[in-house]
Amino acid sequence: MTDSVQRKSRRGADAGPGKRERLVTATTRVLHRQGVERTTLADIATEAEVPVGNVYYYFRTKDRLVEAAIDDHERQLRELIAVLDELPTPGERLRALVGGWVEQRDLAVRYGCPFGTLVSELDKREDDLDRHAAEVMRRLLTWVEEQFCAMGHDADARDLALSLIGAYQGMSLLTNTLRDPDVMVGQGRRLTAWIDSLAGG
Amino acid sequence: MTDSVQRKSRRGADAGPGKRERLVTATTRVLHRQGVERTTLADIATEAEVPVGNVYYYFRTKDRLVEAAIDDHERQLRELIAVLDELPTPGERLRALVGGWVEQRDLAVRYGCPFGTLVSELDKREDDLDRHAAEVMRRLLTWVEEQFCAMGHDADARDLALSLIGAYQGMSLLTNTLRDPDVMVGQGRRLTAWIDSLAGG
Amino acid sequence: MTDSVQRKSRRGADAGPGKRERLVTATTRVLHRQGVERTTLADIATEAEVPVGNVYYYFRTKDRLVEAAIDDHERQLRELIAVLDELPTPGERLRALVGGWVEQRDLAVRYGCPFGTLVSELDKREDDLDRHAAEVMRRLLTWVEEQFCAMGHDADARDLALSLIGAYQGMSLLTNTLRDPDVMVGQGRRLTAWIDSLAGG
Amino acid sequence: MTDSVQRKSRRGADAGPGKRERLVTATTRVLHRQGVERTTLADIATEAEVPVGNVYYYFRTKDRLVEAAIDDHERQLRELIAVLDELPTPGERLRALVGGWVEQRDLAVRYGCPFGTLVSELDKREDDLDRHAAEVMRRLLTWVEEQFCAMGHDADARDLALSLIGAYQGMSLLTNTLRDPDVMVGQGRRLTAWIDSLAGG
DNA sequence: TATGAATGAGACTTCATTCAT
DNA sequence: GATGAATGAAGTCTCATTCAT
Numbered sequence: 001m002t003d004s005v006q007r008k009s010r011r012g013a014d015a016g017p018g019k020r021e022r023l024v025t026a027t028t029r030v031l032h033r034q035g036v037e038r039t040t041l042a043d044i045a046t047e048a049e050v051p052v053g054n055v056y057y058y059f060r061t062k063d064r065l066v067e068a069a070i071d072d073h074e075r076q077l078r079e080l081i082a083v084l085d086e087l088p089t090p091g092e093r094l095r096a097l098v099g100g101w102v103e104q105r106d107l108a109v110r111y112g113c114p115f116g117t118l119v120s121e122l123d124k125r126e127d128d129l130d131r132h133a134a135e136v137m138r139r140l141l142t143w144v145e146e147q148f149c150a151m152g153h154d155a156d157a158r159d160l161a162l163s164l165i166g167a168y169q170g171m172s173l174l175t176n177t178l179r180d181p182d183v184m185v186g187q188g189r190r191l192t193a194w195i196d197s198l199a200g201g
Numbered sequence: 202m203t204d205s206v207q208r209k210s211r212r213g214a215d216a217g218p219g220k221r222e223r224l225v226t227a228t229t230r231v232l233h234r235q236g237v238e239r240t241t242l243a244d245i246a247t248e249a250e251v252p253v254g255n256v257y258y259y260f261r262t263k264d265r266l267v268e269a270a271i272d273d274h275e276r277q278l279r280e281l282i283a284v285l286d287e288l289p290t291p292g293e294r295l296r297a298l299v300g301g302w303v304e305q306r307d308l309a310v311r312y313g314c315p316f317g318t319l320v321s322e323l324d325k326r327e328d329d330l331d332r333h334a335a336e337v338m339r340r341l342l343t344w345v346e347e348q349f350c351a352m353g354h355d356a357d358a359r360d361l362a363l364s365l366i367g368a369y370q371g372m373s374l375l376t377n378t379l380r381d382p383d384v385m386v387g388q389g390r391r392l393t394a395w396i397d398s399l400a401g402g
Numbered sequence: 403m404t405d406s407v408q409r410k411s412r413r414g415a416d417a418g419p420g421k422r423e424r425l426v427t428a429t430t431r432v433l434h435r436q437g438v439e440r441t442t443l444a445d446i447a448t449e450a451e452v453p454v455g456n457v458y459y460y461f462r463t464k465d466r467l468v469e470a471a472i473d474d475h476e477r478q479l480r481e482l483i484a485v486l487d488e489l490p491t492p493g494e495r496l497r498a499l500v501g502g503w504v505e506q507r508d509l510a511v512r513y514g515c516p517f518g519t520l521v522s523e524l525d526k527r528e529d530d531l532d533r534h535a536a537e538v539m540r541r542l543l544t545w546v547e548e549q550f551c552a553m554g555h556d557a558d559a560r561d562l563a564l565s566l567i568g569a570y571q572g573m574s575l576l577t578n579t580l581r582d583p584d585v586m587v588g589q590g591r592r593l594t595a596w597i598d599s600l601a602g603g
Numbered sequence: 604m605t606d607s608v609q610r611k612s613r614r615g616a617d618a619g620p621g622k623r624e625r626l627v628t629a630t631t632r633v634l635h636r637q638g639v640e641r642t643t644l645a646d647i648a649t650e651a652e653v654p655v656g657n658v659y660y661y662f663r664t665k666d667r668l669v670e671a672a673i674d675d676h677e678r679q680l681r682e683l684i685a686v687l688d689e690l691p692t693p694g695e696r697l698r699a700l701v702g703g704w705v706e707q708r709d710l711a712v713r714y715g716c717p718f719g720t721l722v723s724e725l726d727k728r729e730d731d732l733d734r735h736a737a738e739v740m741r742r743l744l745t746w747v748e749e750q751f752c753a754m755g756h757d758a759d760a761r762d763l764a765l766s767l768i769g770a771y772q773g774m775s776l777l778t779n780t781l782r783d784p785d786v787m788v789g790q791g792r793r794l795t796a797w798i799d800s801l802a803g804g
Numbered sequence: 805t806a807t808g809a810a811t812g813a814g815a816c817t818t819c820a821t822t823c824a825t
Numbered sequence: 826g827a828t829g830a831a832t833g834a835a836g837t838c839t840c841a842t843t844c845a846t
Contacts, residue, residue: 170367572769
């Protein structure tokens with residue numbers, strides 16, 4: 001164990017855990033840009049500045065890397081929710097959620113929604129990675145649903161949540177397809193107004 | 202003579218334009234199921250019941266086949282619009298559009314929107330097929346926009362069109378991700394109500 | 403037979419023999435430009451303005467077309483020799499031969515010697531087309547040898563012939579490689595002077 | 604330990620730079636025998652005793668392999684020149700050059716000049732490999748030119764160099780076409796005599 | 805004769821994955 | 826832990842040749 005610690009400190013930022021994390025965030029980034037099928041391990045290794053042969057020390061297969069990217073999205077989601085939960089009212093939380101989407105519009109113009117495009121691609125595969133991704137999507141839906149419940153819309157909270165997330169996915173796709181960030185701005189404004197109307201008085 | 206006739210009819214179904222068309226529709230179908238990158242020419246050839254080598258007689262590259270699939274979507278869109286245009290009011294036309302989407306929910310559960318998932322995947326590529334697909338998307342948007350104009354919403358017809366198509370894309374993705382056709386039904390109902398509210402008295 | 407004649411006259415320039423000849427000269431031309439291996443039957447068909455499927459009516463395989471091109475070179479050689487034989491002295495004949503080479507220098511710059519490059523390529527193959535081409539080369543050598551004999555150089559006429567033809571092949575290759583027609587001019591001048599020196603007083 | 608050493612030596616011969624070099628020399632050899640277009644990567648892999656898939660670890664495309672073969676010719680040329688430069692007089696150097704050619708006559712009988720046939724084939728292609736090969740040819744020409752200069756033939760050294768190299772290319776082609784090594788012997792003798800006559804004294 | 809269509813063998817190339825050190 | 830090298834399965838594409846009419 002002492003030995004292990006020594007090694008760690010000797011190697012600094014390049015050592016094990018750091019590399020693993022670097023690989024994961026690199027994967028998330030590259031998958032967003034290129035999609036799963038068009039991304040090679042070499043691409044990921046390059047982006048992470050890790051030798052190709054070394055990737056397999058951390059991830060036994062390409063699938064495991066994709067899985068790690070899904071987990072990374074889940075982590076980001078948890079962090080986002082944690083921040084939003086600090087806001088006092090559900091209406092403010094949802095408005096902040098939409099505001100964040102609109103802020104990311106330039107990325108959406110180029111590559112669409114980081115998570116939506118991933119989910120869409122995974123659903124064409126025969127493995128179970130799509131089920132894994134679906135859980136993350138469900139988590140987001142549930143949180144949004146909770147906000148609508150808190151706003152007094154218990155009866156159709158689920159439908160409202162589906163509408164909000166669906167609208168986000170749809171406007172991301174259109175923003176990307178039309179290469180127009182204003183789509184995101186305009187639709188974001190409509191969503192905000194809609195949330196306001198639901199937030200009551 | 203019987204033999205000759207049989208041959209002829211066999212030929213008739215097998216050769217020329219018929220085969221090309223078969224290849225195109227097969228491509229559209231397989232791309233929907235498997236996505237562009239995970240579809241091999243062998244897959245398409247099998248689906249079209251055509252020898253692999255023969256595919257290249259009709260389409261010199263895989264890209265041309267994908268392009269033909271995009272054109273096929275455009276053709277389907279034109280046909281759909283032609284049918285919808287028979288309806289007397291813009292409100293009825295849009296409701297019929299949404300109704301068609303909901304009817305297709307079982308396909309959406311399995312593979313998402315046939316065109317949306319294609320567009321999404323093409324945007325990860327470096328060629329210009331995504332621009333081609335974008336035009337088809339624009340055509341649909343324009344037609345929907347016209348309906349909203351006809352309903353007297355000239356000022357924000359474009360935004361309304363983006364909302365409607367975006368909602369469709371989003372609910373298709375969620376239907377697919379959650380493997381739940383009811384998402385399509387519920388969201389379709391909401392969209393119809395929304396259209397009604399816009400159609401005025 | 404009557405039928406055959408009728409067909410022929412009905413079809414005019416496009417009929418059998420004309421097409422065959424067109425195919426042969428087209429082959430000779432294309433092989434010079436692209437080489438045997440890089441030339442497809444489609445290239446030849448296009449150059450000859452003959453439908454691809456029709457080529458096989460005249461030549462059962464690509465090899466037969468190449469063989470026909472070799473024969474075409476032989477025919478050209480016979481015609482050249484016939485013209486040169488009109489000249490009064492062997493010295494004049496050889497000088498005219500060299501003069502013709504130099505005149506063709508622009509073609510040599512682009513593609514080398516039409517026959518030499520063909521021979522060179524055929525020698526890499528395992529079939530016997532190279533033996534066929536060798537005969538044509540031998541015929542040229544023999545004629546040149548005869549000229550040197552007629553000039554009184556019986557003893558080393560063969561060697562002199564090999565030197566002359568070899569020089570031509572070498573300067574064609576260098577002209578082509580260096581993309582410089584002046585190589586052909588300069589070396590042609592040297593060859594002419596050399597022939598003069600052998601032609602005696 | 605013995606085992607370990609054996610492994611090491613096996614590795615030593617199989618891996619790294621050794622393998623790359625083996626691939627290059629194998630390529631040079633096979634290209635000479637079969638020509639560029641008729642050589643498959645499998646042929647080269649077999650000749651180098653390397654699995655086909657592994658070739659691509661060292662050379663990303665067939666073109667790069669051909670390029671490496673050209674470089675290999677250049678290396679051989681440099682080595683040859685280095686040896687020849689040891690000789691005291693330019694006349695001796697050129698005679699040694701010709702002597703080397705004649706010694707290689709059996710290879711010329713079967714496949715022609717290793718470099719000339721390559722250059723000839725590359726000129727039919729549309730890429731720039733022919734320009735690369737031309738530089739090597741130019742280097743040889745320049746060295747020969749320098750020898751003629753050193754022999755006092757400054758005025759027409761370039762032409763003399765073109766004649767010598769051209770003669771070599773031509774006699775190689777004829778030796779190959781006629782399948783006769785004596786062509787090389789006889790023409791070599793003539794070239795040597797010619798060099799002697801130019802060496803003066 | 806003539807020809808569009810068909811076909812399969814084989815070429816080049818990519819890449820996830822494994823291995824030896 | 827780390828890494829360059831190795832490997833083979835699979836994909837796209839070309840093309841000579843054949844076929845049916």
